[in-house]
Amino acid sequence: MTGDAADEVDLTDPVLASEAELAFEGALRPRSLAEFVGQTRVRGQLQLLLTAATIQQRTPDHILLAGPPGLGKTTLAMIVAHEGGRPLRMSSGPAIQHAGDLAAILSSLVPGEVLFIDEIHRMARSAEEMLYLAMEDFRIDIMVGKGAGATSVPLDLAPFTLVGATTRAGLLPNPLRDRFGFTAHLEFYDEAELEQVLARAATLLGLDIDREAVAEIAGRCRGTPRIANRLLRRVRDYALVHTDRADLSAVRAALDLYDVDELGLDRLDRAVMQIILTRFGGGPVGLNTLAVSVGEESETIEAVVEPFLVRIGLITRTPRGRVATPAAWRHFGLASGETALPIDDL
Numbered sequence: 001m002t003g004d005a006a007d008e009v010d011l012t013d014p015v016l017a018s019e020a021e022l023a024f025e026g027a028l029r030p031r032s033l034a035e036f037v038g039q040t041r042v043r044g045q046l047q048l049l050l051t052a053a054t055i056q057q058r059t060p061d062h063i064l065l066a067g068p069p070g071l072g073k074t075t076l077a078m079i080v081a082h083e084g085g086r087p088l089r090m091s092s093g094p095a096i097q098h099a100g101d102l103a104a105i106l107s108s109l110v111p112g113e114v115l116f117i118d119e120i121h122r123m124a125r126s127a128e129e130m131l132y133l134a135m136e137d138f139r140i141d142i143m144v145g146k147g148a149g150a151t152s153v154p155l156d157l158a159p160f161t162l163v164g165a166t167t168r169a170g171l172l173p174n175p176l177r178d179r180f181g182f183t184a185h186l187e188f189y190d191e192a193e194l195e196q197v198l199a200r201a202a203t204l205l206g207l208d209i210d211r212e213a214v215a216e217i218a219g220r221c222r223g224t225p226r227i228a229n230r231l232l233r234r235v236r237d238y239a240l241v242h243t244d245r246a247d248l249s250a251v252r253a254a255l256d257l258y259d260v261d262e263l264g265l266d267r268l269d270r271a272v273m274q275i276i277l278t279r280f281g282g283g284p285v286g287l288n289t290l291a292v293s294v295g296e297e298s299e300t301i302e303a304v305v306e307p308f309l310v311r312i313g314l315i316t317r318t319p320r321g322r323v324a325t326p327a328a329w330r331h332f333g334l335a336s337g338e339t340a341l342p343i344d345d346l
Ligand SMILES: Nc1ncnc2c1ncn2[C@@H]1O[C@H](COP(=O)(O)OP(=O)(O)OP(=O)(O)O)[C@@H](O)[C@H]1O
Pocket: 025, 026, 028, 029, 030, 035, 036, 037, 038, 068, 069, 070, 071, 072, 073, 074, 075, 076, 118, 165, 197, 225, 226, 227, 229
């Protein structure tokens, strides 16, 4: 029932098999705005910005893409380059720890190039300041020499479009945020959109899957295409090994095996909820306390776990911390104030 490329590689060779998985990841990325599912508003806004730039034969304005991981920020950056027939350079905030790192990238850009900086909020402060001038005037000042004899030498850059991506737009300093011509806020996808993402991916993977199986995955992938695609691959594996058919029962069995519950909560989500509900009687609980309690970075809790739990109505954010809602008590089968299973038993 599967006829995808993975079947044609020797799956006993771990290197070839994992390369095939990576190749799938690449093949699943939509290449044009028309192929990109959902985010209708953002797509319309981007389309206008790109078309206007093409008419005026100039580089498009700088674009900031904000939103939780896996919603398509990298994909959109690739589309911006692809639609305009422009080369793309990819970097990330953590890789730019000195102004010199950024100067090296900026000075080697070719005219019209799209520079994608993922996790731009994690770039070094000194590089951020260099970026202000680069974005506004396509120019940087390079310091030559040290101490009293140091001089700054201006260097003209090729016109470029910066596409920045961030899971935490609030962490960007205002002068940087203001220099983007357009900020796109990506939203979680609804189930109908995720079904489209999954149907497209199943076709590309050559996977024959039932409609109701697609709907079940769409309801359990946290509104996130990357997770939808990942769960689809695990369902494909399950069907390959156990049932030879990607139907509803295969989806349920595969997702149970991978600890994804019917709301799409994974182990970390459940650990966070369990801490709020049982150790803190429903909250409020501060972000750092939560992070320490579950042994995760507070950034991961804030950028990955919390937006989804808020969106599905299991927690609310208050000035004093995170609070569980009545729906959360119900989902975990607890009465308010009850102590539940230890976290390891979840
Ligand atoms: N709108 C979409 N339609 C179809 N597939 C999508 C869409 N958005 C994302 N995807 C798929 O989800 C995967 C993750 O997308 P992408 O890497 O662009 O997310 P991201 O927001 O950049 O995540 P991160 O912030 O973690 O880097 C991609 O492989 C792509 O196939």
